[in-house]
Amino acid sequence: MTDAVRFIDERLGTAGLMRKTLRYVFPDHWSFMLGEIALYAFVVLVATGIFLTFYYVAGDTEAAYHGAYEPLQGRLLPEQYRSVLSLVYDVPAGNLIRQTHHWAANVFVVAIVLHLIRIVTTGAFRKPREINYWIGVTLLGLAMFEGFLGYSLIDDLLSGMGLAIAYSVGLSIPFVGDDAMYLVWGGQYPGAPGFWPRLEIVHVLIVPAVLATLIALHLASITRQHHTQFDGPNRSERRLVGTPLWPAYALRSIGLMLMTFAVLLLLGGLVQINPIWLWGPYEPYLSTNGAQPDWYLGWLIGGLRLMPPLEIRLFGHTVVPNPFWGGVAFPLVVFATLYALPLLDRRWFGGGRRHNLLDRPRDNPRRTAFFLAFLSWVAIVFLTGATDRWYVLSGMGYEGQIWVLRVAAVVAPVVIYFVVRRVCTELRESSGRRYEEA
Amino acid sequence: VRRSEWLTLAALGGTALAAIGFIVAYLADPDTQLLGAALGLAFAFAGAAAILAGKRVVDQSKASDEYHEFGDPTAQAEVVETVEGISRRKLIVGATATAGLTLGAAIALPVASLGPNVGEQRTPWRRGRRLVTEEGEPVRMDDVLAGTFFTAFPEGADKRDIGAPVIVVRVAPETLRLPPGREGSAPAGVVAYSKICPHAGCAVSIYRHPTYQGAGEPPDALICPCHFSTFDPARGGKLLFGPAGRALPQLPLAVDGDGVLIAGGGFYDRIGPSAS
Numbered sequence: 001m002t003d004a005v006r007f008i009d010e011r012l013g014t015a016g017l018m019r020k021t022l023r024y025v026f027p028d029h030w031s032f033m034l035g036e037i038a039l040y041a042f043v044v045l046v047a048t049g050i051f052l053t054f055y056y057v058a059g060d061t062e063a064a065y066h067g068a069y070e071p072l073q074g075r076l077l078p079e080q081y082r083s084v085l086s087l088v089y090d091v092p093a094g095n096l097i098r099q100t101h102h103w104a105a106n107v108f109v110v111a112i113v114l115h116l117i118r119i120v121t122t123g124a125f126r127k128p129r130e131i132n133y134w135i136g137v138t139l140l141g142l143a144m145f146e147g148f149l150g151y152s153l154i155d156d157l158l159s160g161m162g163l164a165i166a167y168s169v170g171l172s173i174p175f176v177g178d179d180a181m182y183l184v185w186g187g188q189y190p191g192a193p194g195f196w197p198r199l200e201i202v203h204v205l206i207v208p209a210v211l212a213t214l215i216a217l218h219l220a221s222i223t224r225q226h227h228t229q230f231d232g233p234n235r236s237e238r239r240l241v242g243t244p245l246w247p248a249y250a251l252r253s254i255g256l257m258l259m260t261f262a263v264l265l266l267l268g269g270l271v272q273i274n275p276i277w278l279w280g281p282y283e284p285y286l287s288t289n290g291a292q293p294d295w296y297l298g299w300l301i302g303g304l305r306l307m308p309p310l311e312i313r314l315f316g317h318t319v320v321p322n323p324f325w326g327g328v329a330f331p332l333v334v335f336a337t338l339y340a341l342p343l344l345d346r347r348w349f350g351g352g353r354r355h356n357l358l359d360r361p362r363d364n365p366r367r368t369a370f371f372l373a374f375l376s377w378v379a380i381v382f383l384t385g386a387t388d389r390w391y392v393l394s395g396m397g398y399e400g401q402i403w404v405l406r407v408a409a410v411v412a413p414v415v416i417y418f419v420v421r422r423v424c425t426e427l428r429e430s431s432g433r434r435y436e437e438a
Numbered sequence: 439v440r441r442s443e444w445l446t447l448a449a450l451g452g453t454a455l456a457a458i459g460f461i462v463a464y465l466a467d468p469d470t471q472l473l474g475a476a477l478g479l480a481f482a483f484a485g486a487a488a489i490l491a492g493k494r495v496v497d498q499s500k501a502s503d504e505y506h507e508f509g510d511p512t513a514q515a516e517v518v519e520t521v522e523g524i525s526r527r528k529l530i531v532g533a534t535a536t537a538g539l540t541l542g543a544a545i546a547l548p549v550a551s552l553g554p555n556v557g558e559q560r561t562p563w564r565r566g567r568r569l570v571t572e573e574g575e576p577v578r579m580d581d582v583l584a585g586t587f588f589t590a591f592p593e594g595a596d597k598r599d600i601g602a603p604v605i606v607v608r609v610a611p612e613t614l615r616l617p618p619g620r621e622g623s624a625p626a627g628v629v630a631y632s633k634i635c636p637h638a639g640c641a642v643s644i645y646r647h648p649t650y651q652g653a654g655e656p657p658d659a660l661i662c663p664c665h666f667s668t669f670d671p672a673r674g675g676k677l678l679f680g681p682a683g684r685a686l687p688q689l690p691l692a693v694d695g696d697g698v699l700i701a702g703g704g705f706y707d708r709i710g711p712s713a714s
């Protein structure tokens with residue numbers, strides 16, 4: 001050990017930095033694990049993803065299938081679908097890796113969303129951490145886009161229906177949509193054969209490279225600024241108290257990483273996900289009832305379903321096709337709100353100073369109420385994505401559900417705002433009383 | 439050795455055992471469930487060992503550090519001064535911006551090679567073209583019974599062209615209320631519509647046809663399973679519910695001398711998802 005440290009330090013002069021790193025202090029709170037889980041899910045995504053790229057072929061040439069899966073024997077299948085079928089049925093551990101990859105993508109986005117809720121409701125995004133918050137919001141958007149690309153690559157029936165919708169949503173962007181989509185797809189949907197290699201390179205190289213870079217910046221920025229902390233003994237805006245990186249924090253975090261790997265592998269092995277052999281290959285004239293995207297796209301399919309049949313036409317020309325509202329305008333508003341939160345906080349919720357101590361959600365009733373109202377709005381649109389499943393489960397008429405949700409999307413956020421603000425204020429006052437009595 | 443240390447060692451032993459289990463399973467019978475369970479357990483044991491060690495075995499004392507307060511006005515001023523201090527700055531900035539923008543436009547232009555220009559929409563349907571099934575069999579008028587749902591294509595056309603697939607259903611002629619100008623497009627109540635939803639391009643593949651046709655029952659409808667746009671086959675594909683901004687485009691039909699359905703012309707409307 002001594003020799004190794006000396007060898008490196010005499011050549012690179014890093015012992016001082018190492019010493020500082022090992023003593024780096026992490027404030028402890030269970031909710032700080034959420035971001036770490038996202039990070040470790042990303043590690044799993046990269047590792048399993050590398051394995052998958054060795055088998056996936058974006059060829060788009062149709063040929064008869066002759067493999068281990070009997071029901072599709074002799075069927076003409078596109079090469080990308082065939083390559084994944086053979087990964088599942090002919091490669092040892094192939095399906096384990098594929099399903100673990102898919103589960104990891106779902107968990108990645110769950111962890112990011114929960115992390116975001118934690119960051120916003122405790123005010124961790126305030127000065128001096130706004131830049132890092134914006135990086136985080138960008139990571140969320142990219143993670144969802146990357147996930148969509150991933151399951152689109154396979155060219156099974158579910159993937160094709162998703163791509164048809166993505167194409168139509170792109171087409172709905174006023175003035176430039178049709179030209180842009182012709183460029184992406186290489187022509188009118190379903191596009192030219194060259195589309196598949198494009199999709200692949202974006203999914204396996206370009207977006208992951210951007211994600212990795214932003215994650216590195218996210219971590220570098222937080223190590224420079226230190227984590228925020230909840231108030232407590234000896235803690236202040238200037239002083240933080242926590243567990244040093246070595247050995248206690250490192251061991252716990254490595255433990256969390258290994259547990260994340262464990263859960264994702266157990267899910268990948270034991271809980272079937274996206275059984276593409278059951279969906280069958282895609283043709284533009286085929287679709288199936290009950291098709292559902294991965295969970296993190298539920299809010300977009302919900303937005304498309306919730307919207308009344310409104311299109312803007314001028315002089316006999318369609319200027320704003322319907323999918324624009326649910327597929328473009330709605331996510332733009334959601335992300336614009338997320339990006340604007342540090343500015344809104346400064347203007348409306350009393351931010352602006354430098355903050356290293358976190359709020360409890362109740363400490364800032366108006367901010368917490370605003371954010372939960374905003375979340376409830378997105379959540380109702382998200383629920384709309386499940387209306388067809390709810391119809392099957394409960395028998396409640398589809399059209400009735402849509403009307404209920406259309407009303408709820410307008411009313412619920414307002415109600416939630418006032419209820420949450422009230423609850424937070426009461427909680428804050430009652431804990432204030434207890435503090436005074438003590 | 440304390441109890442938590444024993445537990446940590448046991449968990450590491452569990453890791454080794456489960457890892458051996460994975461190796462054996464991989465060599466003997468690479469079954470997805472078995473492999474996943476073994477490797478998952480191995481990581482779970484390893485994780486348990488690390489967490490036990492981190493929380494029970496090693497030193498738990500807290501440490502303290504200071505938050506940095508960034509922001510050095512002197513350094514900021516010097517940065518601004520250094521950057522802005524170059525002579526003839528306006529000229530250089532202006533010229534560089536012009537050159538940069540032009541160069542940017544030039545290197546962005548090859549993006550245009552990615553795809554063709556958007557042209558006039560063409561579909562393979564022409565007057566007299568026969569309707570065939572997915573297998574290429576002609577669709578005969580008499581095959582289209584009330585309550586059946588056919589997907590048909592123009593004979594000899596590329597089935598993947600989104601202008602190709604149509605839905606064929608039979609509507610009771612007395613309930614038919616087609617828009618003006620579409621007379622004779624539905625021989626004996628047999629109507630055809632583009633199968634591609636004008637909302638978001640999915641295939642319209644649900645046919646609602648209540649077997650009990652009494653009062654209070656919803657009318658026959660063609661429904662897209664993606665966002666549930668619901669179209670009325672008796673009224674020229676008019677939207678009954680859902681987000682589609684347009685009716686389902688109708689294809690006029692006729693019957694040739696052999697009783698086979700043929701197109702009476704092209705679609706009455708633009709097919710496929712709306713473009714701006």
